[in-house]
Amino acid sequence: QWVTSDCDSVQNIFYPHQYAETREAAAAAALNAGTDIDCGTYYQHHLPAAYEQGLFNESTLDQALIRQYSSLVRLGYFDGMSVPYRSLDFSDVNTPNAQQLAYRAAAEGVTLLKNDGLLPLNIGSDQTIALIGDWANATTQMQGNYEGPAPYLHGPAYGANQTGANVLVYNQPSGQGNPTTDNWPTIWDYAEQADIIVYAGGIDLSVAEEGMDRHTIDWTGAQLDVIGELAMYGKPMIVLQMGDQVDNTMIAQNPNISALLWGGYPGQDGGLAMFDIITGKVAPAGRLPVTQYPSKYVSQIPMTDMSLRPNASNGSPGRTYQWYTGEPVYQFGYGMHYTNFSVSIDGDESDSYDIADLVKGCDEQYMDRCPFKTFAVNVENSGAVTSDYSALGFLAGCHGPEPYPHKRLRAYTRLHNITAGATETASLNMTLGSLARVDDYGNTVLYPGDYSLMIDVQPLAMWNFTLKGEAITLDNWPQPPEPLSQPTDYWVGGYGSAQREQLLDDGTVPIVP
Numbered sequence: 276q277w278v279t280s281d282c283d284s285v286q287n288i289f290y291p292h293q294y295a296e297t298r299e300a301a302a303a304a305a306l307n308a309g310t311d312i313d314c315g316t317y318y319q320h321h322l323p324a325a326y327e328q329g330l331f332n333e334s335t336l337d338q339a340l341i342r343q344y345s346s347l348v349r350l351g352y353f354d355g356m357s358v359p360y361r362s363l364d365f366s367d368v369n370t371p372n373a374q375q376l377a378y379r380a381a382a383e384g385v386t387l388l389k390n391d392g393l394l395p396l397n398i399g400s401d402q403t404i405a406l407i408g409d410w411a412n413a414t415t416q417m418q419g420n421y422e423g424p425a426p427y428l429h430g431p432a433y434g435a436n437q438t439g440a441n442v443l444v445y446n447q448p449s450g451q452g453n454p455t456t457d458n459w460p461t462i463w464d465y466a467e468q469a470d471i472i473v474y475a476g477g478i479d480l481s482v483a484e485e486g487m488d489r490h491t492i493d494w495t496g497a498q499l500d501v502i503g504e505l506a507m508y509g510k511p512m513i514v515l516q517m518g519d520q521v522d523n524t525m526i527a528q529n530p531n532i533s534a535l536l537w538g539g540y541p542g543q544d545g546g547l548a549m550f551d552i553i554t555g556k557v558a559p560a561g562r563l564p565v566t567q568y569p570s571k572y573v574s575q576i577p578m579t580d581m582s583l584r585p586n587a588s589n590g591s592p593g594r595t596y597q598w599y600t601g602e603p604v605y606q607f608g609y610g611m612h613y614t615n616f617s618v619s620i621d622g623d624e625s626d627s628y629d630i631a632d633l634v635k636g637c638d639e640q641y642m643d644r645c646p647f648k649t650f651a652v653n654v655e656n657s658g659a660v661t662s663d664y665s666a667l668g669f670l671a672g673c674h675g676p677e678p679y680p681h682k683r684l685r686a687y688t689r690l691h692n693i694t695a696g697a698t699e700t701a702s703l704n705m706t707l708g709s710l711a712r713v714d715d716y717g718n719t720v721l722y723p724g725d726y727s728l729m730i731d732v733q734p735l736a737m738w739n740f741t742l743k744g745e746a747i748t749l750d751n752w753p754q755p756p757e758p759l760s761q762p763t764d765y766w767v768g769g770y771g772s773a774q775r776e777q778l779l780d781d782g783t784v785p786i787v788p
Contacts, residue, residue, distance in 0.1 A: 277342040279312040280305060286317050294755060303330035308753070311339040369426045374544070381541035381548035383663065383689075386561035387611040388523065393511055393533035395555025395613055395660075398438040398471065405443045405469030406435050407462055407505065408476035408498070410517045412446045416479045417517075419540030428543055431475045431515060434550030443468060448497050462501060466508050473553075474502050477517035493570045494521050506531035515549055517541075522570040524604050537563065558613045560663035560689070566596045567605040575601075584678060597680035608667050608684065608732045614658030614695070618666070618735035620728070621651035621700065630721055630744035633707060642749040643708030643719050650705065650738070652730055654690055655698040665689045666701035667731055674724025674742065675712040682729065685709040707749055710742070717752030 288294045289301035302321040305313065307330075313319075325331060351358045387394070398404070410416060414428040435442045443465040447458045466472055476498045483489045493499075506512055506529050513534045514526050526535050536559070538549050551557045576591050585593035585600045592600045596607035637645030652666050668686040673679055686703035693699050705728075711721045723742045730736040 277311040282314040285313045299325035378544040381545045382557045386537045387559040389535035391533045400439040402470040403441040404471045405465040408474045410475035417545045425543040430546035434546035472512045475515040558662035562610040566607045614660040614662045617655045619653045620738045627741045645707040647705045650703040652701040656693040661694045668703040669729045672726040675722035719750040722746045
């Protein structure tokens with residue numbers, strides 16, 4: 276195992292974070308902290324001088340080299356030509372297994388947010404689907420960013436056509452900010468002809484990506500207007516929300532919209548995966564990986580306040596599911612199924628533990644990795660549809676300083692293909708670090724107090740226990756030095772970006788706040 280920095284992060288130790296007084300000190304600080312590889316140029320340019328200045332020793336450098344080369348040895352990098360990996364060539368790219376994995380990733384990630392009983396839907400060749408929206412015939416939109424070249428791009432239109440139905444596809448309205456209505460008559464014509472209406476929209480990388488933030492979390496353009504009009508046709512209607520999160524309040528509350536699925540950026544087989552879930556070839560079991568906030572949230576959190584906790588002085592309702600005091604549109608971890616599950620926590624567990632005893636019996640180098648318990652969670656499929664189930668283990672309770680977070684996701688796993696009437700067991704592994712909180716200085720601390728393990732967003736099972744004794748710090752966070760004055764770098768936007776210095780008339784370098 277080895278540790279790498281994010282790109283430019285070692286440079287950022289010097290500027291803008293001003294943690295180190297010189298570039299050499301920044302490079303040495305990263306190496307001494309255990310960063311083996313610099314995604315940037317600081318190690319190459321400044322470690323030699325840092326070594327000459329005595330800012331790190333040879334054993335530290337040896338550690339970084341050993342960890343990197345140990346990984347290469349494990350990978351067979353120095354083995355002879357007879358090892359299997361040496362025979363890999365381009366024919367081993369884009370194999371049937373790889374394609375199936377891409378499909379599975381999309382299908383397992385799709386999250387069912389609303390279903391009034393319409394889904395799964397039996398679609399026949401005698402039916403007509405009106406597939407409307409900016410994502411209706413999506414191709415490269417499905418890839419998101421940091422994508423590789425795909426062998427094919429099966430969007431919603433492709434998935435709809437695999438049902439055997441007659442599919443009317445109209446890639447309007449242009450969802451990303453275009454409110455014009457010139458092409459809307461075709462939308463209404465297709466809706467009139469259809470037996471089933473599917474709207475595929477949301478946002479894409481033209482609205483939000485790395486380096487380009489949104490100003491709103493509303494649906495863009497006139498999409499909600501079109502969705503509302505389509506819902507008035509009185510036909511079965513499904514909305515596919517794609518891309519990043521938006522406020523789905525209107526869709527959630529509209530009784531004429533039967534189902535809502537979130538697909539995100541599902542990749543090369545995303546459209547097929549979405550329609551396989553609609554038709555029941557695959558049962559949905561995805562969970563929402565973020566909190567879905569109402570659109571007013573962006574005006575309630577000052578961008579100058581990155582605190583997670585709510586703040587009455589500036590009106591912030593808090594950030595993340597752990598602290599948000601408002602009413603989310605959909606909660607973090609939410610996701611519906613085509614079946615029902617009942618859950619129980621197995622075993623005769625103790626309800627009281629002494630902190631000193633928990634630590635005493637641990638031989639881990641890092642105390643936050645000391646084992647606490649492996650919880651056996653029994654999951655019974657009490658419905659009629661074979662389905663996956665993601666067991667989410669949240670912790671809540673009164674331990675450590677107030678205020679207390681609502682809950683914290685501390686362990687999770689996914690069970691696959693639980694048949695109707697069957698029970699499978701999920702193992703949730705909890706360490707002492709799983710129980711701990713972080714104090715004001717960044718230290719990981721295990722506190723005495725009351726704890727509750729809750730399975731799922733709306734708890735299907737709960738186990739209460741108490742930790743007694745004195746609080747113990749499991750891990751100490753490095754503390755910053757006193758504020759420094761030093762030359763500055765100017766980040767110019769590339770990985771390993773070049774350094775520039777701004778000199779005043781007297782030859783000194785100004786300090787940039």
